[in-house]
Amino acid sequence: MHNKGLGITVLQEFKWTKKMPLDTSLGKGSKQKISWSKKVLIILGFLFVLGAVALITVAVVQNKPLPKNMKYGIVLDAGSSHTSVYVYNWPAEKENDTGVVQQVEVCKVDGPGISSYSKDVEKAGLSLQDCMNTAKQVIPKKEHRDTPVYLGATAGMRLLSLDNNKIADKVLLSVEKSLRLYPFDFQGCRIITGQEEGAYGWISINYMLGNFKQSSSWMPFQQTSTETSGALDLGGASTQITFEPTDSINESPENFMLFRLYGKTYNVYTHSFLCYGKDQALRLRLANDVKNAGSTNLQNPCFNPGYVKNMSAVDLYGSPCTAKYKLFSSSFILITGTGDYHQCQQNLQDMFNKTECPYSRCSFNRIFQPELSGNFGAFSAFYFVMNFLNLTSEKDLSKVKETLKEFCSESWQQVKEKFPDIKEKYLSEYCFSGTYILTLLEMGYGFTSENWGNINFLRKIKGSDAAWTLGYMLNLTNMIPAELPSSPPLSHASYVGLMVLFSFLLASVVFIGWLYFWKPRCLQKGII
Ligand SMILES: Nc1ccn([C@@H]2O[C@H](COP(=O)(O)OP(=O)(O)O)[C@@H](O)[C@H]2O)c(=O)n1
Ligand SMILES: [Ca+2]
Known part of the structure; x- marks a missing residue:
């Protein structure tokens, strides 16, 4: 035996012993044929492995992530209490995809909101420089x-x-002048409407949650779209509610916005209540209390017992929300906390006029609101206050009320000792703010213990702050296409992967077929 191939040698020996006596025709020529077939087999195997390696190499090289070309955008949220500067970025070649824009930086401007610089407008612009x-x-x-x-x-x-x-315009000019000093592409400073604020908040959170994605994978006609989430934004001076109602009753056109995003039409309800942000709502309540009591000395159930505050009349009546209540010439209002959650809630309920409604249904103050539907993301002050009270994940409304009741009844001294690191201004207002949030959601918007669990108090979604700013930028940069960009049903990686797989399958079928029909001599029965 010259053949050292183990398997073949043994089988040949077996055949030989069975076919005794020795057939001399299986001589030199036959042995050559066997070794020739073996060579072909080895060459074919080698080519097969080479082909497979080449296919995989091509697939890997072709799909190697390219160095990302990132684009950037800056949005300044000039709120009533403060300004935040948001920096976003996204890969240039993917800018029309959903969920690709990310927040890379948020900088909180020192000092108050730009509207507070009405007496010294130049400082409004200067305040933005650090950020x-x-x-x-x-x-x-x-x-x-x-x-x-x-x-x-x-x-x-x-x-x-x-x-x-005029002063408002001067403030805007001051911030514009300051922003133009930077090497960026300045696109404008403006006051956005309450409707825009609500709508952009809704677009932001649904974009971040990936709810605009039309999930299509294998078959393009099998597209399904996800339900959108409503948006609840509580600021210092206004609050917004925005959601996609299930019924299409459109009694109040000014409360609806029609969007065509990624090939789907959304009819979205939105309303912004000016003066119902938590800081203005407090002023509104106090101004009413002073009027009702006929005194500037107030016992207030929405502050912890033992809390005493002197509030200046300029501060209380200085906004258009409260200006009409100014009756007294006194320059200070004295507030003494009594810390009674129930009384506080009753007191706050008066702010929501539910008696008149010119539509089939209203939230409050004669404003149309369709039936609540779906989940809601509640952000900004909704989150800050509920987070302080440890209530962001409490799905039982009665427990929320119990916690608030307990917190409100704690003495101011106790509260201060318990939270020495929290600014007194914030700390003193948590009882009011928590109760206000509950009253607004329950009495104002009509949430109940049944759908309380549908509200998700959130600050960030996938690393980006929940705020109207992202939606504003996406809209102004035309980054959300009206129609779904036509794309092949498979991603490039899946396409190459499947091609490799099927090539293997085909090659295997050919190889097995070859083995079966043109059995090489070395594999023929009797040899193998
Ligand atoms: N850590 C924080 C930051 C802000 N806030 C409050 O969140 C609200 C933000 O309102 P904003 O400045 O955006 O005002 P709007 O212009 O949106 O009405 C203010 O009432 C702040 O006092 C808070 O409670 N805790
Ligand atoms: Ca805000």
Whole structure:
């Protein structure tokens, strides 16, 4: 035996012993044929492995992630209490996909909101500089010129422009002047409407949650779309409710916005209540209390027992929300807390006029609201207050009320000792703010213990703050296409992967077929 191939040698020996006596015709020529077939087999096997390796290499090289070309955008949220600068980025080649824009930086501007600089407008612009310098550091230099900057001012500026339009314009000019000093692509400063604020908040959270994704994978006609989530935003001067109602009753056209996003039409209800943000609501309540009591000395159930505060009349009556209540010439209002949750809630209920409604259904103050439907994301002050009270994941409304009742009844001294690191201004108002949130959601919008669990108090979604700013930028940069971009049903990686798999299958079928029909001599019965 010259053949050292183990298996074949043994089988040949077996055949030989069976076919005794020795057939001399299986001589030299036959042995050559066997070794020739073996060679072909080895060559074919080698080519097969080579082909497979080549296919895999092509697939891996072709799908190697390319160095990302990132684009950047800046949005300034000029709120009533403070301004935040948001820096977003996204891969340039994917800008029309959903869920690709990410927040890379948020910088909280020192000092109050820009509307508070009405007496010294130049300072409004100056206040933004530290955060704009931070943005300059975060964004690569080569991208500066292509980075759009938008400033949207909300309810604080809406109130200032109601009070004094000229001063509001001066404040906007001051911030514009300041933003133009930076190497970015300045796109404008403006006061956004309450309707825009609600709608952009809704777009932001649904974009971040991936709810606009039309999930299509194998078959393009099998597209299913996810339900959208409503948006609840509580600011200092206004509050917004926005959701996609199930019924299409559209009694109040000014409360509806029609969007066509990624190939689907959304008819969204939205309303912004000016003066119902938590800071203005407190002023509204106190101004009413002073009027009803006929005194500037107030016993207030919405502050912890033992809390005493002197509030200036300028502060109380200085906004268009309360200006009409100014009756007294006194320059201070004295507030003494009594810490009674039930009384506080009763007191706050008066702020929601439910008696008149010119439509089939209303939230409050004669404003149309369709039946609540689906889940809601509640952010901004809704989150801050509920998070402080440890109530963001409490799905039982009665437990929420119990916690609040307990917190309100704690003495101011106790509360201060328990939370020494929290600013007194915030801490003293948590009893009021928590009770206000509950009353607004229950009495105002009509949430009940049944659908309380549908509210998700959230601050961030996938690393980005829940705020109207992202939706504003997506809209102004035309990053949300009206129609779903036509794309092949498979991603490139899946396509190459499947091609490799099927090539293997085909090659295996051919190989097995070859083995079966043109059995190489070495594998023929009697040899193998
Ligand atoms: N850590 C924080 C930050 C803000 N806030 C409150 O959140 C609200 C934010 O309102 P905003 O400045 O966006 O005002 P709008 O212009 O949106 O009405 C204010 O009432 C702040 O006092 C809070 O309670 N805790
Ligand atoms: Ca806000």
